Amino acid sequence: MTKHFRTNHVVIRRFEMKDVEQAYFNFTKEDINNGGETKEDKIAENIEHTRIIIKSAINEYYTDEPIWAVEDKVSKNLVGCIRVSNYSPKNKMCNISWMMSYKYWDNNFMKDALIQILKFLFIKKNIELVECSYYESNKNTSTILEEIGMTREATLRERRINEKTHKKENFIIYSIKKKEFYEFIENKPKYHVINSYLKRKIWFLYIKKH
Numbered sequence: 001m002t003k004h005f006r007t008n009h010v011v012i013r014r015f016e017m018k019d020v021e022q023a024y025f026n027f028t029k030e031d032i033n034n035g036g037e038t039k040e041d042k043i044a045e046n047i048e049h050t051r052i053i054i055k056s057a058i059n060e061y062y063t064d065e066p067i068w069a070v071e072d073k074v075s076k077n078l079v080g081c082i083r084v085s086n087y088s089p090k091n092k093m094c095n096i097s098w099m100m101s102y103k104y105w106d107n108n109f110m111k112d113a114l115i116q117i118l119k120f121l122f123i124k125k126n127i128e129l130v131e132c133s134y135y136e137s138n139k140n141t142s143t144i145l146e147e148i149g150m151t152r153e154a155t156l157r158e159r160r161i162n163e164k165t166h167k168k169e170n171f172i173i174y175s176i177k178k179k180e181f182y183e184f185i186e187n188k189p190k191y192h193v194i195n196s197y198l199k200r201k202i203w204f205l206y207i208k209k210h
Helices: 017-026 047-059 102-107 109-124 141-147 178-187 191-209
Strands: 010-013 032-035 067-072 078-088 093-101 129-135 151-161 168-177
Touching: 010 109, 017 047, 017 078, 032 129, 032 141, 067 109, 078 102, 078 109, 093 102, 093 109, 102 109, 109 129, 109 141, 109 178, 129 141, 129 151, 141 151, 141 168, 168 178
Parallel strands: 093 129
Antiparallel strands: 010 067, 032 093, 067 078, 078 093, 129 168, 151 168
């Protein structure tokens, strides 16, 4: 399934073993945003576990449920990853989830990457519906889902006890249909994406010189 993509902000590519160290330091459990519930939630448990996860991601790259690495186009830093799961050609639907470092939260990296993956799924893979679900303790997840055109579809009440707070929390489901995504893209302003990229590149070059 997987292809290599370039957007205004990021490169979306296959994981490589050289990514292990960056993944370990960038995806510590206290410093990540998990969009959706994935088996990569503990990618940074320790360096050896991270190495195993990255190796698995490499092996799954050409399957129907791949994991993409998301890289900052300017600095080349690994900022996150995106996974496709529950892929069903019969029902023409799948789930997406992601993990990213909070250090890059304000840069629109994951928003940019997710829009590109949705384009790929809807246009190239003929998917009709994409879903993303998460527990409400994953802060900011709803914000980014709504920013890429998804709609809150359901709230499943008190579906687990949070390990940190020891309180029950809800399970949230968002989704977007192909037609809705096309409408979202048609109405989406583009100038701010290019402008944001240019500002970031100028700042990066300034830092290198000083």
